[in-house]
Amino acid sequence: MSRYVPPVQGKASQLFDVIVLVVMTLGALFVPLKMGLSGAAKTVAAPMENPTWEMLGQSPAQASAYEALGYTPESAHDLILARFDYSFTIGGLITMIVVILLYYVLMLKFSGTEYREVIAEKFDRR
Amino acid sequence: MQTWNYIEYIAWGLSALLGLYLVVDWLRTDTTYSEDVLTSSREGELEAITEEHKG
Amino acid sequence: MADFDITSDKMDGMGPHGTKVGLLRVLGPAHVWALGVGIVLVGEYMGWNFAVGKGGAYAALIACWFAGILYTCVAMIDSEVTSTVAAAGGQYTQAKHIVGPLMAFNVGLYLTFAYTMLEAANAITAGYLISVVATMTGYDGVLDQRPFIILAILFLAWLNYRGVLATLTFNLVITAIAFAAIIIIFLSTSGVLGNGIVHHAELMAGQAALPYGWIGVLAALHFGLWYYLGIEGTTQAAEEVRSPARALPFGTLAGIMTLLIAATLTWYTCTGVLPWEYLGDGVNGSVAPLFDTARLSGSEALIWLLGIGTLFATLASANGCINDASRAWFAMGRDKYLPGWFGAVHPKYRTPYRSIIFLVPMALIFALGAPLDQVITFSILSGLLEYTFMPLNIIMFRKKWPMGTIKRGYEHPFHPIPAIALLALCSVTFFAVFLGYGTQLVAMIGFYILVSLWFHFWRYRFVNRGAQFTMPWPKPEGY
Numbered sequence: 038m039s040r041y042v043p044p045v046q047g048k049a050s051q052l053f054d055v056i057v058l059v060v061m062t063l064g065a066l067f068v069p070l071k072m073g074l075s076g077a078a079k080t081v082a083a084p085m086e087n088p089t090w091e092m093l094g095q096s097p098a099q100a101s102a103y104e105a106l107g108y109t110p111e112s113a114h115d116l117i118l119a120r121f122d123y124s125f126t127i128g129g130l131i132t133m134i135v136v137i138l139l140y141y142v143l144m145l146k147f148s149g150t151e152y153r154e155v156i157a158e159k160f161d162r163r
Numbered sequence: 164m165q166t167w168n169y170i171e172y173i174a175w176g177l178s179a180l181l182g183l184y185l186v187v188d189w190l191r192t193d194t195t196y197s198e199d200v201l202t203s204s205r206e207g208e209l210e211a212i213t214e215e216h217k218g
Numbered sequence: 219m220a221d222f223d224i225t226s227d228k229m230d231g232m233g234p235h236g237t238k239v240g241l242l243r244v245l246g247p248a249h250v251w252a253l254g255v256g257i258v259l260v261g262e263y264m265g266w267n268f269a270v271g272k273g274g275a276y277a278a279l280i281a282c283w284f285a286g287i288l289y290t291c292v293a294m295i296d297s298e299v300t301s302t303v304a305a306a307g308g309q310y311t312q313a314k315h316i317v318g319p320l321m322a323f324n325v326g327l328y329l330t331f332a333y334t335m336l337e338a339a340n341a342i343t344a345g346y347l348i349s350v351v352a353t354m355t356g357y358d359g360v361l362d363q364r365p366f367i368i369l370a371i372l373f374l375a376w377l378n379y380r381g382v383l384a385t386l387t388f389n390l391v392i393t394a395i396a397f398a399a400i401i402i403i404f405l406s407t408s409g410v411l412g413n414g415i416v417h418h419a420e421l422m423a424g425q426a427a428l429p430y431g432w433i434g435v436l437a438a439l440h441f442g443l444w445y446y447l448g449i450e451g452t453t454q455a456a457e458e459v460r461s462p463a464r465a466l467p468f469g470t471l472a473g474i475m476t477l478l479i480a481a482t483l484t485w486y487t488c489t490g491v492l493p494w495e496y497l498g499d500g501v502n503g504s505v506a507p508l509f510d511t512a513r514l515s516g517s518e519a520l521i522w523l524l525g526i527g528t529l530f531a532t533l534a535s536a537n538g539c540i541n542d543a544s545r546a547w548f549a550m551g552r553d554k555y556l557p558g559w560f561g562a563v564h565p566k567y568r569t570p571y572r573s574i575i576f577l578v579p580m581a582l583i584f585a586l587g588a589p590l591d592q593v594i595t596f597s598i599l600s601g602l603l604e605y606t607f608m609p610l611n612i613i614m615f616r617k618k619w620p621m622g623t624i625k626r627g628y629e630h631p632f633h634p635i636p637a638i639a640l641l642a643l644c645s646v647t648f649f650a651v652f653l654g655y656g657t658q659l660v661a662m663i664g665f666y667i668l669v670s671l672w673f674h675f676w677r678y679r680f681v682n683r684g685a686q687f688t689m690p691w692p693k694p695e696g697y
Contacts, residue, residue: 040684043679051557051558054556054557054677057672058556065664066588069658070588095493096421097420099420102421102496102514106492106496106510113495116495121272121437121654125652129656130649133656133659136660137648139667140663144320144321144666147320147670147674148317148319148320149318155683155684156693158684160697
C-alpha cells in the first residue's frame with residue numbers, strides 16, 4: 038500500500054481553519070442563548086400575599102436558618118416557592134435519542150474507515 | 164472606602180502586565196528559534212527514551 | 219509480532235524521530251493527584267448544590283453516590299488505558315489508537331471545551347468571591363468583577379506558560395489547603411469537635427424530603443456529575459510524569475477516593491445547616507455553599523478558612539484546566555488534527571506555549587460573556603459525551619489487544635461490568651440533562667456533527683496516516 042503524503046498547510050489556510058472552528062464553537066454556545074431557548078427557568082406557580090414562614094411551609098428550624106441568613110418571609114418568598122417544570126413530550130425525548138444515536142453512529146462509521154487506513158499503512162509497509 | 168477602587172486598578176494593571184509578558188515572550192521565542200525546532204516534538208518519543216535508560 | 223524492540227531507538231515501533239524540544243518528565247504521583255483533585259474539588263465548593271435545587275437534599279445525595287459509581291468506573295477504565303497509552307492528550311491519544319481518527323478529534327474537542335468552560339466558571343466564581351470579600355470589609359459601592367476574572371485567568375496562564383513543575387506544585391499546595399478546609403468545617407459543625415450545628419432531621423422533613431418525587435432524583439443526576447467532573451484529566455499529564463505506568467493509576471485512583479470522601483462530607487455539612495431551597499439555588503441563593511455554611515456557624519475563623527478554601531479551590535481548578543486543555547489542544551496540533559502551528563513547545567520552559575496563549579482569549583470570552591449555569595452545562599455536556607466514549611474505548615481496547623498481547627501498567631477488574639455500568643449511567647444522565655437543558659443538548663450535538671463533517675471531509679487531509687499511530691503495539695486483532 039502506498040504511503041499517503043499529506044499536503045503542507047500554509048499559514049493563511051491554518052489561520053482560516055482556526056477561525057472556522059472558533060466561529061462554530063461560539064455559535065454552539067451563543068445561538069441557543071440569544072434565541073432564548075436555553076436553560077430551565079424556575080417559576081412560582083401560586084404567589085402569596087403577605088407570606089409568613091408557616092404559609093411558606095417552613096418549620097421553625099428552617100425559618101430560623103433563613104433568618105440567620107438575613108431573609109424575611111417576603112424576601113425568601115420567590116426563593117422558596119419557585120419550582121422547575123419537569124414535564125416533557127415523548128416527541129422531544131425521541132428527537133434527543135435519535136440525534137445522539139445518529140451522532141455516534143456517524144462518528145464511529147467514519148472513524149472506522151479512517152482507522153482501517155491507518156492500520157493498513159502502519160503495519161503493511163514492510 | 165477608596166481602597167477597593169485602588170485594588171481594582173491594581174488588578175487591571177497586573178492583568179495588562181502579565182498579558183504583555185506572555186505576548187512579548189511568545190513573539191521573542193517565535194523569532195529566535197526556527198519553526199522546525201519549535202514543532203519538533205513527537206508523540207511517544209520521550210517514552211522511548213525513558214525505556215532505553217531502564218533497559 | 220516481534221517486529222519492534224522497545225529498547226532500540228531505531229526499531230522501537232514509534233513515530234518518526236527527531237524531537238529537539240519536547241515536554242519535560244518531571245512530575246510524580248502527588249502531582250497527578252493534585253492535578254486530578256485540584257480540578258474537581260471546586261465542585262464541592264460551588265455548583266454541586268444545583269443538584270439540591272433539582273430534586274432536594276436526598277436526591278443530591280443519591281446523585282452524589284450514583285455519580286461516584288460512574289466516576290469510579292471512569293477512573294478504573296482510564297487508569298488501565300492510560301497506563302498503556304502514555305502520551306499528552308490523554309483520552310484523545312487513546313481514541314486515536316483504539317477507535318479511530320474522527321473519534322479522536324471529537325474527544326480532543328470534548329476535552330478542550332469541558333476544561334475551558336470549567337476554567338471560565340472558576341474565574342466567574344473567583345470574581346464573585348472577591349466582591350463578597352469587598353462587601354464584608356465595608357466597601358459600599360458595586361465592585362467591578364471583570365479585572366479580577368481577567369487577572370485570575372492571566373495569572374494562571376502565566377504560571378502554566380512558565381513550566382509544569384511549578385504549576386502543579388502550586389496546585390498541590392492550594393488543593394491540600396482546600397481539602398483540609400472541608401475536613402475542618404465537617405469536624406467543627408457536625409459535633410465531632412464541640413457543639414454541632416447540623417440538624418438534618420428538621421431541615422429535611424415533610425415536603426423538603428423529596429420535593430419533586432423520584433423524577434427529581436433523576437434530574438439531580440445532571441449536576442451530580444459536578445462533584446467529580448474533571449478527575450479524568452489526570453491522563454493529560456502522561457507525557458510529563460516520570461513513571462506513567464505507576465504514577466497515573468495511583469494518582470487517579472487516590473484522587474477519586476479523596477473526592478468520594480470530600481463530596482459526602484460536603485453534602486452532610488451543607489444540607490444539615492442550609493434549607494434546601496436556598497442551598498439549591500446557586501444563582502440567587504447559595505453561590506458558595508460551604509462558605510455560607512461557615513457564615514452560619516458564627517465563627518470568624520471558619521468564615522475566613524472557607525473563604526480562602528473556596529478561592530483556592532477555584533484557582534486550583536482553573537489552573538489544572540489550563541494545563542489539561544492546552545495539552546489536549548497541543549496534542550491535536552502536533553498530529554495536524556488542528557493547524558500544526560499549535561504543536562510547538564517552548565524551548566526554555568518546555569510547555570505547549572502557543573496552545574496556552576490561544577486558549578486565554580477563549581476562556582475570557584466564555585467567562586465574561588455567558589451566565590454561570592450555561593457555562594457549567596456546556597462543560598458537563600462535553601464531559602458526558604467523553605464518558606460515553608470511554609466504555610466504547612475500553613471494550614474495543616480489550617477486543618483489539620486482548621490481555622497478554624501488550625503490557626498494561628494497570629488492569630481493571632470485572633471487565634466488562636464497569637464499562638456497561640458506565641454506559642447505563644451515562645444514558646440516565648443524558649435523560650437528566652434533557653429534562654432541564656434539552657435544547658442545549660441538541661444544539662451541542664448539532665455542533666459536534668458539524669465539526670465532525672468538517673474534519674472528515676476537509677481537515678483530515680493534512681494528517682499523516684500510519685505515522686500518527688505511535689505506540690509500539692502489535693497489529694490489532696481483526697485488521
